Amino acid sequence: MLHPSAARLSHFLPAGGLFLAGLAAAYVKDLNVFFTSLFNVLPTLVLLLGGAYCAVYRRQRELSLMVTVYIAYYLLDTQTDFYRDNGRVREDAAVIFHLTCLLLPVMYSLYAAWEERTHLAQDIVARLAVLLVVGSVALGLEQSYPLQVQNWLADIRWPALHGAWMSLIQLSYLMFLIGFGVLIWQYLAKPRPLHAAQLVGLLALFWALPKTFILPFTLNIMCSQVMLMIAAGVAHEAYQMAFRDELTGLPGRRALNERMQRLGRNYVLAMTDVDHFKKFNDTHGHDVGDQVLRLVASKLSKITNGGGKAYRYGGEEFAIVFAGKAIEECLPHLEVIRETIAKYEIQLRNKENRPQDDQQGRQRRGASAASSVSVTISIGVAERQPEHRTPEEVLKAADQALYAAKGAGRNCVMAHGQTSRRGAVRTTEAAS
Known part of the structure; x- marks a missing residue:
């Protein structure tokens, strides 16, 4: 049952602010050495700090979301580093990029909608098992049939829906569309700051992926911002639990x-x-x-x-x-x-x-x-x-x-x- 009346603009403010800050930083062209070095280590630093924060409070769903975003960042960052150093893309850049654009919204939406319902250890094992299975199948296909996988992913299945503005494969847009539908439904059913942060995070990833090879450090900045959104959502909910009464919605x-x-x-x-x-x-x-x-x-x-x-x-x-x-x-x-x-x-x-x-x-x-x-x-x-x-x-x-x-x-x-x-x-x- 949906509860749109419980939706609040305040749920979106922390994540929305981080998204806008990421947009502003991504469009800065001339960066000094300090910011260049910072953006290189920022995703890893955010994962370590935010991941530790989620682990301490046993928020395995948010931890799995951060790990998923970081894996996507790592796969694409190796490609952008090679591109910046050599002025050309690697031979496997296309298939890696297409696979990441396809699987990232799938795994992100899955983990975002997957609430903690079982024993802590069992829940973590189940999430890791899904990640390992999906990652192993994708890696095996990419290593064994790179050309066939690339052609299958890049195939234009619905010409009537294809536009010149599309920078990603059609299947990726479909997965993002399904992901947005799932997360919007989740937020309307249970309006929470964390669900709002997950929705804005998916939007940030959708914006960042086409800019991966166009704007320098876009990937580093936006993936860091998405992980920060998730951590901020956890902190926002912790604040509400401490300062707001759950039954009445009034401050406590x-x-x-x-x-x-x-x-x-x-x-x-x-x-x-x-x-x-x-x-x-x-x-x-x-x-x-x-x-x-x-x-x-x-x-x-x-x-x-x-x-x-x-x-x-x-x-x-x-x-x-x-x-x-x-x-x-x-x-x-x-x-x-x-x-x-x-x-x-x-x-x-x-x-x-x-x-x-x-x-x-x-x-x-x-x-x-x-x-x-x-x-x-x-x-x-x-x-x-x-x-x-x-x-x-x-x-x-x-x-x-x-x-x-x-x-x-x-x-x-x-x-x-x-x-x-x-x-x-x-x-x-x-x-x-």
């Missing part, structure tokens, strides 16, 4: 702690809690409980319209930070969020009967349903005062206001020091 508690250290002198903090969540969870099950948390998180994320930012604090609790705001500015926005959640009805349905898309879900919510539940939240708010020495003290004051909101009947917003509750949509609490 660690991100909140970092943000609180960078607040100025004027700010407002709010603590939010789902009313009677434990009872709700025990009654309707953890799947519905997770659905409730995602609903509350999605509504709280819209607090950005009021200058705030929501965080998953833990369990059913959420925190909201308003930097540079006064409490009078924040309360109306918090009331809107509270009211929106209280009015929203969650339709309970079997997993087999879930809607296929958001539009179908809205249509079902508009129709009469056999079973539905509603949920409410309580909010406590505190503004930074002169007696507050740290943001943690303000957060503690907001937490005290949250307890006051619970004691005042729930489904309301209470400011620190406030004695009476603000208006609520209804007094029923998470009733089905």
Whole structure:
């Protein structure tokens, strides 16, 4: 099932930046000795560092991708070195180049789509076995029947689709097209920074291969960039695991702690809690409980319209930070969020009967349903005062206001020091 709504431009930013930097470096004509020497060792250096990084964190898929890219770089780099030194290509240059252009997108797409699902040692052995089998067959054919293999690869099978702009064999374009289809589908099904990096990496290889003998050091630069994209994708995901809550998509508690250290002198903090969540969870099950948390998180994320930012604090609790705001500015926005959640009805349905898309879900919510539940939240708010020495003290004051909101009947917003509750949509609490 595809999830295009979860796609983010931020997933592509690290890999896209590396791709653009590689393009700029590849078109530099006059390089001094330092950069020439650097580009010669850069792919090996990136493989050693990035490969060690992936190995330490047991990311065998990314490690196999780097090895695949490096092998392609090594095979073509020997050809470009001979060309630069002698002013002519080697006798086996054509068949090596065509084989690399054919097998690189195949192996790259295969390893990119091959997720780690088995025991670590078994997974590594399986990946190495595929690489050795494919490499051995290709090497055997190239050594035994070089002319026949070259003619078979270079044959124009679809004249109607052939264009003068094509610098690669037709089969290579077909393999790249299939690879792009697989990786686009993978990203839309599971939008992740790593999947975005793999897609941009394939695009970089597609651009670089035709320029192998045209632009100097294009191969060195772009293969290094692709391996860096993969390593950056792993680092990006590691950051998200540490700083972003997987269930709700909101920044997590660690991100909140970092943000609180960078607040100025004027700010407002709010603590939010789902009313009677434990009872709700025990009654309707953890799947519905997770659905409730995602609903509350999605509504709280819209607090950005009021200058705030929501965080998953833990369990059913959420925190909201308003930097540079006064409490009078924040309360109306918090009331809107509270009211929106209280009015929203969650339709309970079997997993087999879930809607296929958001539009179908809205249509079902508009129709009469056999079973539905509603949920409410309580909010406590505190503004930074002169007696507050740290943001943690303000957060503690907001937490005290949250307890006051619970004691005042729930489904309301209470400011620190406030004695009476603000208006609520209804007094029923998470009733089905």
